[in-house]
Amino acid sequence: MIAIARPTANQVAEELTGRSYVSFSSLRTFRECPLRYYFRYIAGLPEETVAAGLVFGSAIHRALETHFRELLSGNRPPSLDALLAEYHGGWSDRGEQQVLFGKGEDQNSLAMVARRILVAFQASELACPAGTILGVEEELRENVIPGLPDVLARLDLVVETDRAVVVTDFKTARARWSQEQAEDAGEQLLLYSELAKQLVPGKPVKLEFAVVTKTKVPAIERHEIELVPQRVARMKRVVRRVWRAIEAGHFYPAPSPLSCPTCPFRKPCRKWTG
Numbered sequence: 482m483i484a485i486a487r488p489t490a491n492q493v494a495e496e497l498t499g500r501s502y503v504s505f506s507s508l509r510t511f512r513e514c515p516l517r518y519y520f521r522y523i524a525g526l527p528e529e530t531v532a533a534g535l536v537f538g539s540a541i542h543r544a545l546e547t548h549f550r551e552l553l554s555g556n557r558p559p560s561l562d563a564l565l566a567e568y569h570g571g572w573s574d575r576g577e578q579q580v581l582f583g584k585g586e587d588q589n590s591l592a593m594v595a596r597r598i599l600v601a602f603q604a605s606e607l608a609c610p611a612g613t614i615l616g617v618e619e620e621l622r623e624n625v626i627p628g629l630p631d632v633l634a635r636l637d638l639v640v641e642t643d644r645a646v647v648v649t650d651f652k653t654a655r656a657r658w659s660q661e662q663a664e665d666a667g668e669q670l671l672l673y674s675e676l677a678k679q680l681v682p683g684k685p686v687k688l689e690f691a692v693v694t695k696t697k698v699p700a701i702e703r704h705e706i707e708l709v710p711q712r713v714a715r716m717k718r719v720v721r722r723v724w725r726a727i728e729a730g731h732f733y734p735a736p737s738p739l740s741c742p743t744c745p746f747r748k749p750c751r752k753w754t755g
């Protein structure tokens with residue numbers, strides 16, 4: 482009798498999505514709208530539009546990344562002009578995608594917001610981490626849930642202090658986050674903690690969001706997410722169920738006034754017949 486080898490979870494993922502792993506952002510896309518996930522990760526449809534908020538957030542992220550990379554290399558913090566150049570680079574590298582701006586918003590008005598944010602960031606304690614920077618945009622990959630594909634994570638900032646390995650994820654928001662909002666978003670960091678705990682074996686991991694607001698006077702606030710074993714176990718069960726739904730092909734539209742106006746798949750969504 483010839484034994485037929487069953488494909489591994491990574492092979493199944495590659496067959497389905499072209500990637501032999503899952504990321505938190507892909508799972509989040511599925512939870513927000515399964516059909517959007519299908520268009521992006523399974524059908525691989527081109528995305529002709531992009532929300533201005535996404536371009537803005539990743540351009541700010543790029544500027545912060547540059548700041549911390551310089552510190553990691555033992556250099557002085559970059560100037561405001563250098564950070565702004567990175568921010569503008571984030572806009573010019575987006576290719577041919579049409580940017581969908583919000584009401585009363587354009588690239589110039591957002592550039593002024595970016596300047597205010599970066600000035601506030603440079604003056605904040607976030608800009609000078611208390612400890613040794615271990616990684617910036619640190620890419621980690623590991624199998625954290627048996628039977629599921631590997632998880633790939635990019636940790637924005639990892640700092641080792643006397644007491645812990647601190648994992649910081651940057652977020653750009655329209656307004657300040659409450660601690661409750663941070664807790665609601667905390668599954669991402671709980672998943673990352675499973676990868677980060679290998680970085681310095683035996684040292685506890687501390688998780689936090691650094692939330693930068695686009696308000697007139699920008700705020701830069703940190704929200705710690707408590708690493709509770711029950712929450713980690715719950716997060717893993719959620720990830721398992723989400724992946725099983727993807728494997729089973731449970732794709733359907735989940736229209737929402739928050740997601741649909743800036744969704745790059747509005748046209749194919751309207752044509753989708755179920």
Ligand code: SF4
Pocket residue numbers: 514516517734735736737740741744745746747750751
């Ligand atoms: S338009 Fe709305 S329902 Fe359709 S795929 Fe996009 S987010 Fe989902």
